[in-house]
Amino acid sequence: MLLRMSTLFLRTLREDPADAEVPSHRLLVRAGYVRRVAPGIYSWLPLGKIVLENVARIVREEMDRMGAQEVLFPALLPREYYEKTGRWTEYGDTLFRLKDRKKADYLLGPTHEELFTDMVKGEYSSYKDYPVTLYQIQTKYRDEARPRAGILRGREFVMKDSYSFDLDDDGLKRSYEQHRDAYIKIFDRLGMNYKIVFAMSGAMGGSASEEFLAPTPTGEDTFVHCRDCGYAANAEAFVTPAPPAYTGERAAQQVLDTPDTPTIETLVDFVNANHGLGITAADTLKNLVVKVTTPGSDTAETLIIGIPGDREVDFKRLEAALAPGEPAIFEADDFARHPGLVRGYIGPQILADLGIRYLVDPRVVSGTEWVTGANEPGKHAAHVVAGRDFTPDGTIEAAEVRAGDPCPVCGQPLIIDRGIEIGHIFQLGRKYADAAELDALGPDGKPIRITMGSYGVGVSRAVAVIAEQRHDELGLVWPREVAPADVHVVGTGKENQIEVATRIAEELEAAGLRVLLDDRSSASPGVKFKDSELLGIPTVLIVGRGLSQGLAELRDRVGGAREEIPLAEAASRVLAAVQAESA
RNA sequence: CGGGAUGUAGCGCAGUUUGGCAGCGCGCUUCGUUCGGGACGAAGAGGCCGGAGGUUCAAAUCCUCUCAUCCCGACCA
Structure with a gap:
């Protein structure tokens, strides 16, 4: 390959484009690799196209090497596939929808689980056919509420997605591990700095899941990691280590007058000044009321969450913990319907009587004592002991994670960083196979429900992430395999x-x-x-x-x-x- | 969807406060000079000042409405 700049379709910019903030966006535009067409939608110029193809080629080589087979689905899809799995409605506004001339509904594929499942169902029917792994490298469309950061988070982007189809859980685990190994090779070849972190499989269903995150300050995912033992998890998947239960004696519960103390801060100041209690916010238990709706159901469950008063609720963690249920904040008129709940002064002592489910932060173990609401305006209670004065219905990961929190594996202080998701592998299980009734006929003549894994690499995003990680004040610095030329x-x-x-x-x-x-x-x-x-x-x-x-x-x-x-x-x-x- | 900002030549921007010829830099064209750190000189081309309505003798500038884009947040494989 010999590209002559005398004729190459390339114009570099001396100045940064006005709409670019992050380094990858600035440099990719300035160096003439990409041009913006619409918000979150970009064109690739010759040099950019070469880089994008190089990344795709590396991904393709490693997928082929692990035995996956490439297919290509259309980006334009009829509604019926997504109707079957419920995602036509579940996906909401993020789905690009359109109608053909006959007014039939179509969509631009945001991801292709349904098509893969259906394709396998159409071709394979015997247990002897399995396992199989298929992948594609295809442009995906998501009408993001706010596209940002140029190529990093667009509404149209190139993604490699693959799906493994196995007869049993062991097979799924093997497919998962193969992908994990292949992804390590891919991201190493791409010259990326990345971390593999535990992730939640979320609303997609399924169990084991890990994300490949590229640490960058512009990242939108928060993750924790431990320098000592190597534990790493995104914030949603972080598991709070529970302290040992306390079995000693505790003072009796005591109700305190605490007028005008609706916030933790005012409460702590007040009880220390007026009741001689030397407590901190961490000694208080704050109780947050949420209503949880389950998709497909009209009624909302009222749920109360108890977390130490020094911590904020991390709504993302809360949502992940409740998925597929969707939490919403309790509004004033919700309180009006629950006269037993005194806003600002809720305590767990009465929740069992009210029949409201109560979930607590894992730090609230049996025997711990708290200052919390007394369920009367202007009153709190001290020496409220878990297991004695109230019994939670379970624990929930809803509190924020903070730098310095103990590692759940080795107890050392954790580090918090931000990263961009560049790959995600997870064991889907049977959600899509169930929806499609994807079975193989077993040796005994009985059907075996197939179990699936789903694995993604952001190909165009990888270009931006490499640019993000590999540049200096003068410009881009491509790793050789990705560079537009040697x-x-x-x-x-x-x-x-x-x-x-x-x-x-x-x-x-x-x-x-x-x-x-x-x-x-x-x-x-x-x-x-x-x-x-x-x-x-x-x-x-x-x-x-x-x-x-x-x-x-x-x-x-x-x-x-x-x-x-x-x-x-x-x-x-x-x-x-x-x-x-x-x- | 909430908050903030911005729309003027291909790109980056000034001009709007206080209404009065549409400007600057880069890029582009032509000629000449230059040739190791985004060269110099001369001469050019290029604009519906986001859109609509209004005020005025006169609107990029003032008023009303509207559209769009960017940033922060919410949301997000």
């Missing part, structure tokens, strides 16, 4: 530099390298250097002022090293540099 040959000067540069570029191309050649006659050296740095091809060879002394300059865009080398050796030195890295 080497950027730059000819500067008014003598015959460009001719010589062209000759060397052709020689390198003949040797099998992918070459970008700056043979523009009008651009000044400064422009060519700036463009070279912006574009971020890992190896740069400059044929310029040194030509008269028979010298060229070899630059390493990654490490920044520069070296004058004899022109005669230029091609072989470039080859050596490229091969050293590929090895």
Whole structure:
């Protein structure tokens, strides 16, 4: 491959585009890789297209290597497939919907579980056919409420999704592990910095699930990890370690007058000042009322959640814990319907009598004592002991996770970071197989319900994440396998530099390298250097002022090293540099 | 959906307060010079000032409505 910049469809920008904030967006636009068409929708210019294809190629190679087979489904899908699994309604506004000329409903696929399941059902019917894993690399469409950060989070994006079909749970585990291994290879080859974290499978159903997160400050997922034992989980999947139960004696419950103390802060100050209690917010138990609706049901359950007063509720964690139920905040008119619940002064002592389910933070173990509401306006109770004065119906992960919280595995303080999801693997189970009645006929003549795994890689997102992780103040710095070329040959000067540069570029191309050649006659050296740095091809060879002394300059865009080398050796030195890295 | 900001040439922006010829930089075209850090000179091309309505002798500028985009939040494989 030899790309000549004299004719390449490329225009770099000297200034940052006004609508770009994050580095990947800024640089991909400035370097002429992508252009915005509409919010969250981008076009890929020639160099960007090459990078995108390189990522897709790496993904494809590793998927093929693990034995998955590639198919391609349409992006435009009829409603009926999504009707069967209930997702036509469940997906809500995020689904791009459209009608054909006959007014029939269609959608642009946000993901393709239904199609994969249906395809397998149509072709395979014997247990002898299984297991099988299929994948596709397809453009997906999601009408996100707020697309942002350029390519990082668009409404149209390229994703690899694969699905494994197994006869039993052991088979599913094997398929899952194979994907895990393949993903490690993929993200390593992509030159990414990433972490594998425990995740919730959420509303999709299923059990084991892990996310591949690329830590970046612009990330939108919060995750915790432990430097000592390697435990890592996203915030939704973090499991709070419970302290040991307390079995000693506790003082008797005591009701306190606490006028005008609807918040934890006012309560703590008041009881310390007026009742001589030296407590902190962590000694209080705050009780949050939510109503939980289950999809397909009209009635909402009233649920109370008790968490230590020094912590906020993390709504994402709460939702994940209640999925597929959907929590909503208790409003004033909800309180009006429950006269037993005194807003701001709710305590768990009476909940069993009211018949309201009560779930607590895992830190609220038997024998712990709390300052909490006394279920009367202006009154709280102290020495309220779990297991004695109230008995929770269970625990729930609803409290925020904080840096320094103990690791659930080894107890060391946890670190909190932000990351972007670049891959997700999970054991789906039988949700979609059930919906499609996907069975294999077993050796005993009885049907076996298939169990599935679902695995995704954000291909276009990966391009942005690499840009996010690999750039400097001058521009992009692509890993070699992803870069639009192996080497950027730059000819500067008014003598015959460009001719010589062209000759060397052709020689390198003949040797099998992918070459970008700056043979523009009008651009000044400064422009060519700036463009070279912006574009971020890992190896740069400059044929310029040194030509008269028979010298060229070899630059390493990654490490920044520069070296004058004899022109005669230029091609072989470039080859050596490229091969050293590929090895 | 809530909060904030912005819409003026391909890109980045000034001009709006206080109404009076549509501007600057980059890019683009032509000629000449220059050629290792986004060169210089000269001459050019390029605009429905987001849209609609209103006020006024006169509107990019003031008023009303509207559309769009970006950022933060909510939401999100």
